[in-house]
Amino acid sequence: MADQTLDAKGLNCPLPILRAKKALQTLAPGGTLEVLATDPGSVKDFQAFCRTTGNELVESSTEGNVYRFILRRAG
Amino acid sequence: MAVATDTARPASKSMSIIVTKGTLDWAYPPFILSTTAAAMGLDVTMFFTFYGLPLLLRNLDLHLSPLGNPAMKMPLAGMHMGMPNLASMIPGVDAAATTMMRNMMKKKGIASIQDLRALALESGVRMIACQMTMDLFEYTLKDMIEGPELGGAATYIEVATQSDINLFI
Numbered sequence: 001m002a003d004q005t006l007d008a009k010g011l012n013c014p015l016p017i018l019r020a021k022k023a024l025q026t027l028a029p030g031g032t033l034e035v036l037a038t039d040p041g042s043v044k045d046f047q048a049f050c051r052t053t054g055n056e057l058v059e060s061s062t063e064g065n066v067y068r069f070i071l072r073r074a075g
Numbered sequence: 076m077a078v079a080t081d082t083a084r085p086a087s088k089s090m091s092i093i094v095t096k097g098t099l100d101w102a103y104p105p106f107i108l109s110t111t112a113a114a115m116g117l118d119v120t121m122f123f124t125f126y127g128l129p130l131l132l133r134n135l136d137l138h139l140s141p142l143g144n145p146a147m148k149m150p151l152a153g154m155h156m157g158m159p160n161l162a163s164m165i166p167g168v169d170a171a172a173t174t175m176m177r178n179m180m181k182k183k184g185i186a187s188i189q190d191l192r193a194l195a196l197e198s199g200v201r202m203i204a205c206q207m208t209m210d211l212f213e214y215t216l217k218d219m220i221e222g223p224e225l226g227g228a229a230t231y232i233e234v235a236t237q238s239d240i241n242l243f244i
Contacts, residue, residue: 011183011184011186012109012184012185012186013107014107014111014114014186015184015186017111017115018110018114020109020114021114039184049114049115051117052115052116053116064212065174
């Protein structure tokens with residue numbers, strides 16, 4: 001289980017990333033954030049976001065039309 | 076060396092954007108890119124000039140016009156409909172196109188410009204209002220939201236020389 005879950009379903013670019021960034025800031029370093037999104041663009045965007053920021057993309061999966069990401073805050 | 080940032084990267088990158096357009100559609104690219112770059116740890120500066128300047132007004136009143144924009148094709152009943160220039164002359168057509176765009180954006184979960192602008196300020200995006208444009212169109216800082224500072228071409232160029240990415244939108 002992730003430390004926190006962010007429901008970004010129905011939100012379009014760049015809101016899932018912006019909301020995720022905000023949520024990550026509330027976590028302790030090493031804490032994990034689960035993000036649920038329906039924006040297909042978010043798959044590539046979360047990869048790029050994590051590569052650039054040093055946060056870790058622990059998991060990226062799809063269930064139906066919902067994309068699920070687990071991010072670990074850099075620390 | 077320990078760097079106490081949440082990005083754990085040694086030096087942050089930076090980006091500047093010259094914002095020159097103030098229609099409902101063209102207001103999006105600069106604010107989407109600035110908020111996202113800030114979220115990715117970049118230092119961002121936006122320079123608002125000419126028709127981009129009104130994007131800093133307290134009361135945003137954004138519109139769009141299909142006039143002279145053959146690429147604007149709205150989804151309609153499973154098709155995509157462009158609008159001949161002549162139609163844009165008819166009173167109410169631009170307003171209808173603006174309403175249609177707003178409704179589409181809301182339905183698709185796209186943030187409002189007001190929200191993106193607030194998020195940009197909140198995440199530390201530096202905003203510079205072009206002094207010359209302020210004089211030209213007779214605006215004062217009192218007309219603007221809290222946050223922007225005044226500056227001119229040299230102010231921007233100094234920022235640009237220190238930025239990794241410089242965009243003109």
